[in-house]
Amino acid sequence: MQFQIDNMTCGGCVRRVTAAVQSVDSAATVTANVGEHRVDIQSTSTQQVFLAALESVGYPAKPVV
Known part of the structure; x- marks a missing residue:
C-alpha cells in the first residue's frame, strides 16, 4: 500500500514515519x-x-490509489 505524506520532508521524518509503521507491524x-x-x-x-x-x-497520510 502507498501513502502520500505531504509533511515528510527529510530523513528525520522518514525515521519517525518508519517507527510509527513498525509500531503497528514490526x-x-x-x-x-x-x-x-x-x-x-x-x-x-x-x-x-x-x-x-x-x-x-504528526504525519497525516492519504492513501494513493
Missing part, C-alpha cells in the same frame, strides 16, 4: 521517497491502522 517493510512525499508499506496489517498510527505522530 515486520513491515517501509520504502520512502522524500522528494515525492510518498511511502510504500509492505504489510499484512490494514491501511486504517497505518493511517491512525501516522496521524498520531
Whole structure:
C-alpha cells in the first residue's frame, strides 16, 4: 500500500514515519521517497491502522490509489 505524506520532508521524518509503521507491524517493510512525499508499506496489517498510527505522530497520510 502507498501513502502520500505531504509533511515528510527529510530523513528525520522518514525515521519517525518508519517507527510509527513498525509500531503497528514490526515486520513491515517501509520504502520512502522524500522528494515525492510518498511511502510504500509492505504489510499484512490494514491501511486504517497505518493511517491512525501516522496521524498520531504528526504525519497525516492519504492513501494513493
